[in-house]
Each structure stands twice: as C-alpha cells, then as structure tokens.
Amino acid sequence: xxxxxxxxxxxxxxxxxxxxxxxxxxxxxxxxxxxxxxxxxxxxxxxxxxxxxxxxxxxxxxxxxxxxxxxxxxxxxxxxxxxxxxxxxxxxxxxxxxxxxxxxxxxxxxxxxxxxxxxxxxxxxxxxxxxxxxxxxxxxxxxxxxxxxxxxxxxxxxxxxxxxxxxxxxxxxxxxxxxxxxxxxxxxxxxxxxxxxxxxxxxxxxxxxxxxxxxxxxxxxxxxxxxxxxxxxxxxxxxxxxxxxxxxxxxxxxxxxxxxxxxxxxxxxxxxxxxxxxxxxxxxxxxxxxxxxxxxxxxxxxxxxxxxxxxxxxxxxxxxxxxxxxxxxxxxxxxxxxxxxxxxxxxxxxxxxxxxxxxxxxxxxxxxxxxxxxxxxxxxxxxxxxxxxxxxxxxxxx
Numbered sequence: 001x002x003x004x005x006x007x008x009x010x011x012x013x014x015x016x017x018x019x020x021x022x023x024x025x026x027x028x029x030x031x032x033x034x035x036x037x038x039x040x041x042x043x044x045x046x047x048x049x050x051x052x053x054x055x056x057x058x059x060x061x062x063x064x065x066x067x068x069x070x071x072x073x074x075x076x077x078x079x080x081x082x083x084x085x086x087x088x089x090x091x092x093x094x095x096x097x098x099x100x101x102x103x104x105x106x107x108x109x110x111x112x113x114x115x116x117x118x119x120x121x122x123x124x125x126x127x128x129x130x131x132x133x134x135x136x137x138x139x140x141x142x143x144x145x146x147x148x149x150x151x152x153x154x155x156x157x158x159x160x161x162x163x164x165x166x167x168x169x170x171x172x173x174x175x176x177x178x179x180x181x182x183x184x185x186x187x188x189x190x191x192x193x194x195x196x197x198x199x200x201x202x203x204x205x206x207x208x209x210x211x212x213x214x215x216x217x218x219x220x221x222x223x224x225x226x227x228x229x230x231x232x233x234x235x236x237x238x239x240x241x242x243x244x245x246x247x248x249x250x251x252x253x254x255x256x257x258x259x260x261x262x263x264x265x266x267x268x269x270x271x272x273x274x275x276x277x278x279x280x281x282x283x284x285x286x287x288x289x290x291x292x293x294x295x296x297x298x299x300x301x302x303x304x305x306x307x308x309x310x311x312x313x314x315x316x317x318x319x320x321x322x323x324x325x326x327x328x329x330x331x332x333x334x335x336x337x338x339x340x341x342x343x344x345x346x347x348x349x350x351x352x353x354x355x356x357x358x359x360x361x362x363x364x365x366x367x368x369x370x371x372x373x374x375x376x377x378x379x380x381x382x383x384x385x386x387x388x389x390x391x392x393x394x395x396x397x398x
Contacts, residue, residue: 009096011115012041031203035196037379040358044377045098045121047286051200053270054252054279056260064264064294064305071109073102078396081388088393095386096359096378098123099289102397103297103371111289115377122270122286123375126356129271129285130236132259132295134173134344137239138303138315139258145246148173155242156216163219164238171225172235173343174323175331180222183232184330195233199284200274211276212237229325229341231332233282236344240281251279262310263298265291283356289373296362296371299352319343320352320366335384351394357381361390368398 013019015038016027034043034050043050074089092100098117102110117123125132140146148170153160163179171177183192197208198215209215216234240251247254252271260269269291272284287295298304299319303311323342327334333341339348346353354362359376372394378386 009094010038010041012038013116015041017042018046031201035201035381040377040379041096041115044124044358044375045115045117047124047272048122048270051284052273053284053286054250054273055256056252056269056271056285057256058265058268059256059261061261062264063266066103066106066108066290066293066297068108068111071102073110073397076396078392080392081385088396091389091393095389096376097374098377099373099375101289101293101371101373103293104397105369106297106301108290108293113289117289117375119290120267120288122267122288123360124272124284124286125292125354125360125375126283126358127233127236128292128354128356128360128362129281129283130233130344131354131362132255132285132287133236133239133243133281134319135295135298135303135311135315136243136255136258137169137173138311138319138343140243140246142312142315146242152238152242155245156238159216159238162217163221164216165221167225169239169242172239174226174325175229175231175235175341176226176325177230177232177235178221178223178225178227179230179232179234180220181232181234182230182328182330183234183332198274199280200272201280212274212278212280213241213276227325228328229323229331229333230328231341236282237278237280239344240279244279251281259310262305262308263294264305265294267291289375292362292373292375293371295354296364296373299364300366300369300371315343319345320347322347348391351398355387359383359386359390361387363390363394365394365398370394370398372397 017039029039029043033039076088077085080086098115100112152164152167167177194208196202197205198212244251267288270286272280302313303316323340333339346355352364358381359378361374363372374390
C-alpha cells in the first residue's frame with residue numbers, strides 16, 4: 001500500500017486514536033466523539049469499551065462450519081457509480097472498509113480485514129441489527145408467542161396516547177407507524193441526536209429523553225398507521241422490548257437462546273444498552289464478520305442450519321415479500337431506487353439486504369446463492385457514494 005493511500009484512508013492507529021499508555025487527550029475516544037472521524041475507526045470495533053453492552057453468548061455448542069475455498073476476487077472489475085472501472089482489491093485498499101466477506105454456495109470464497117480488524121473483532125453493525133432482531137421475532141411468531149396482527153398496546157399498555165396507539169406489531173416490522181417524530185436522514189436540522197441520547201450513544205442533553213422507553217412515551221401520532229414507510233429505529237427497539245416481556249428474559253439472553261446458539265455462531269456478540277438497561281435492538285449489535293455471514297447464509301437456506309430449522313421457513317419467505325407502500329419523503333430508503341422494506345429487511349432489485357449507517361451491509365442474492373458482507377467506518381454516517389459502490393460490487397460478484 002502506498003503512502004498516499006495511508007494518508008487518504010488512515011487507520012485509527014495512524015490517526016493517533018487510542019495510541020499510547022495512556023492515550024494522548026486528543027486521541028481518546030469518548031461518548032462525545034465515538035461516532036465521529038477519526039475516532040470511529042477504533043470505536044466501531046471496540047464499542048463495549050465506550051458504551052455499556054451485554055453479551056449475546058454463543059454457548060458451548062458446535063460451530064456452524066462454513067467450508068473455505070479461497071478465490072482471489074481482488075482482480076474482479078466493476079463499474080463505479082461515476083462510470084469508472086475499478087477492481088475490488090483497489091476498492092478495499094482505498095475505502096473505509098474494515099471487513100469484507102463473500103460466501104457462495106455455502107462456501108467462504110473471500111475474507112479480508114483492514115484497519116486492524118480481525119476475525120474475532122466485534123464490529124458494530126448499526127441498522128443491520130434490525131434485520132437480526134426480525135429473525136428473533138419470526139421465531140416467536142412461529143411459536144404463537146407473538147401475533148404480528150396484535151396491537152402494540154397488548155404488550156406495552158404504557159404507550160397509550162403515544163405514536164404507537166392503534167399500531168400493530170406488523171406496523172413496527174414494516175416501519176409503518178405514523179410517528180410525528182421523524183428520523184430524518186436528509187435534513188441536517190433534524191433532531192436525530194435525540195435518538196442517540198436516548199440510546200446512551202451521546203451524553204444527556206437538556207430536553208431530551210434519557211432512555212429509549214422515555215422517548216417512546218413522549219412520541220405523538222401523526223395520522224393513520226399503515227399508509228407509508230416511515231423508517232424509525234424506535235419501532236425496532238420496541239420490538240425488542242415486546243420480545244422481552246413475552247419471554248420474561250432480557251433481550252440479549254433471548255437472542256442467544258433462540259438464534260445465536262442454535263445457529264452455531266462462532267463468536268459471542270455484544271449489544272449496547274441504554275441508560276435504563278434496555279437493549280438497543282435497532283442498531284447496537286456488535287458482531288464478528290463471519291457470524292454476519294452466517295446470518296446471511298441462514299437466510300439464504302430458508303432458516304435452516306444442517307438438519308435444524310432455526311428460523312421458520314415461512315418467516316424467511318415472508319421477509320422476501322415486496323412491500324408496495326411508498327416511502328415518506330424524509331424516510332431512509334426514499335433515496336433508494338426500487339427499494340422495498342418489509343419485516344425489517346430491505347429488498348432492492350430482487351436482492352435482500354440488511355443495511356446500516358456507516359456502510360454496514362449483508363447482501364443476499366438467492367439466485368446466485370451469494371452472501372456478501374461489509375463492515376466499515378467511514379467519516380459520514382450516510383455516504384451515498386460508498387453505498388452505491390457496495391451495490392455495484394455485489395452486482396459484479398453476482
């Protein structure tokens with residue numbers, strides 16, 4: 001790697017982040033700066049050193065062994081969004097990518113790490129978390145513990161008179177709750193920081209809810225539910241809370257029992273906790289790269305691992321279904337051509353995706369039997385060019 005490349009895309013260590021014993025004050029990661037560049041180059045793989053987390057245990061069972069047959073795909077060319085030609089290897093060396101994984105026909109064909117990330121690193125996956133939470137909800141629905149047509153009020157009566165009055169579990173899954181608070185990803189003046197304060201991802205601020213549950217109780221309804229997709233992370237957090245109340249155990253333990261252990265995860269995972277101890281089910285999972293690949297492969301195989309049905313096949317099939325509801329203009333996804341959102345999974349051009357800010361992605365191409373995973377730490381949370389480039393790479397691999 002040339003020196004100019006190091007300057008353009010420095011690692012956390014090259015930027016002086018958390019270097020030394022103790023680190024210099026200017027290089028220390030704090031609750032104030034952990035999502036900002038260059039500090040996120042370190043914090044996205046060390047989140048549990050910044051924010052309280054709980055462990056999602058893999059237990060002591062056997063690991064789902066994914067065979068490996070290394071293929072050098074670094075020379076594969078793709079067309080960038082600007083129309084230029086680039087190889088995948090050049091992109092990996094000239095981007096903010098931390099980890100990249102390709103699984104085809106159930107075999108790991110390519111695995112790459114950058115920025116001092118390793119196979120064991122727990123990388124925060126932002127809103128990819130929502131799609132993982134969906135799999136847990138599907139398991140509970142199959143056991144008739146959750147009826148997705150049931151009102152939210154059946155499980156959380158404290159939310160009477162809020163944005164969730166009259167909403168169903170399915171409205172949460174499809175982001176069709178008419179919440180007056182908009183999680184606006186396009187307006188710099190939008191108060192997105194209120195969600196981060198409630199998650200415990202930013203220090204407290206005057207006038208902001210101090211926990212996710214307090215934030216949920218402050219929301220107001222804005223019209224009928226089920227009319228349009230209005231992406232809001234609060235819906236996913238509420239799904240996690242409902243799952244806890246139904247099963248009577250903390251959400252991290254529930255994910256471990258129902259998904260992580262039966263799936264045969266290779267590593268424990270983490271999930272961040274808000275100041276009230278509630279799991280940030282919308283974006284707080286911190287997962288090793290190969291286990292993200294297993295999530296994609298599990299989805300590709302209809303919820304099965306070997307001879308065991310971990311996630312019900314009917315739930316996987318339903319997640320693939322097109323949602324014809326339009327996106328609210330301020331909603332995430334409004335800028336994605338041909339995008340659909342259903343059961344906390346994205347569908348774009350017939351492929352299924354779990355997508356998160358800062359370039360996190362699980363891409364699933366059922367026809368090509370392909371799973372592609374990216375974990376990243378770019379300076380901007382919503383880097384449209386990076387996302388479009390990732391889509392182009394998936395196109396090339398398919």
